[in-house]
Amino acid sequence: xxxxxxxxxxxxxxxxxxxxxxxxxxxxxxxxxxxxxxxxxxxxxxxxxxxxxxxxxxxxxxxxxxxxxxxxxxxxxxxxxxxxxxxxxxxxxxxxxxxxxxxxxxxxx
Amino acid sequence: xxxxxxxxxxxxxxxxxxxxxxxxxxxxxxxxxxxxxxxxxxxxxxxxxxxxxxxxxxxxxxxxxxxxxxxxxxxxxxxxxxxxxxxxxxxxxxxxxxxxxxxxxxxxxxxxxxxxxxxxxxxxxxxxxxxxxxxxxxxxxxxxx
Numbered sequence: 001x002x003x004x005x006x007x008x009x010x011x012x013x014x015x016x017x018x019x020x021x022x023x024x025x026x027x028x029x030x031x032x033x034x035x036x037x038x039x040x041x042x043x044x045x046x047x048x049x050x051x052x053x054x055x056x057x058x059x060x061x062x063x064x065x066x067x068x069x070x071x072x073x074x075x076x077x078x079x080x081x082x083x084x085x086x087x088x089x090x091x092x093x094x095x096x097x098x099x100x101x102x103x104x105x106x107x108x109x
Numbered sequence: 110x111x112x113x114x115x116x117x118x119x120x121x122x123x124x125x126x127x128x129x130x131x132x133x134x135x136x137x138x139x140x141x142x143x144x145x146x147x148x149x150x151x152x153x154x155x156x157x158x159x160x161x162x163x164x165x166x167x168x169x170x171x172x173x174x175x176x177x178x179x180x181x182x183x184x185x186x187x188x189x190x191x192x193x194x195x196x197x198x199x200x201x202x203x204x205x206x207x208x209x210x211x212x213x214x215x216x217x218x219x220x221x222x223x224x225x226x227x228x229x230x231x232x233x234x235x236x237x238x239x240x241x242x243x244x245x246x247x248x249x250x251x252x253x254x
Contacts, residue, residue: 042156
């Protein structure tokens with residue numbers, strides 16, 4: 001059974017990392033728009049932002065204290081977002097853009 | 110979470126949150142419904158934020174502050190409107206209001222910047238209803254048209 005101090009430390013670490021996830025989502029959401037961004041990325045970052053909020057505030061919202069596994073998973077999310085940050089630094093990356101349809105080949109004759 | 114006969118209002122929630130910060134124990138029965146509302150509002154606000162950039166931001170660096178301000182406004186709007194809207198919707202859907210809190214909050218947040226358009230649409234419907242009612246109503250003093 002975890003003592004109260006450890007629970008508070010884990011909750012604090014979880015809150016800090018969820019704040020980082022939330023901030024990364026806000027930074028990426030702020031350069032999205034419906035015309036230029038693929039819908040899957042808009043859905044992805046919407047739910048990631050919601051989940052980070054729920055996880056970060058879970059002791060107050062749900063009375064749930066994050067455990068070690070929970071905090072490790074949150075850390076993994078932070079690592080994944082940080083490792084992809086370079087692609088988002090200069091604007092929407094190509095893999096997230098809605099692309100025009102490929103041109104047909106030259107017409108015969 | 111124990112079921113409620115009626116949902117707590119924003120003022121009661123604010124008092125509970127202050128009590129939670131300054132003293133031990135969270136009044137889960139009061140905060141619980143608003144936890145669902147908050148998460149629905151967060152998801153709705155994030156979705157509406159992905160729809161388009163804040164105005165005037167086409168050539169500017171990523172407007173993170175504007176996005177945060179927009180999301181906070183939309184979440185605040187959802188926190189204020191969700192309980193009455195959910196009570197209204199639940200009455201017509203035949204459900205308990207606590208089951209529609211999350212979806213209503215998400216819809217309010219998801220509409221976001223398009224609320225003026227929704228208002229204009231609603232006023233148009235109201236105007237056509239009033240026009241039809243005034244056309245069908247008998248003229249004053251009796252007699253035919």
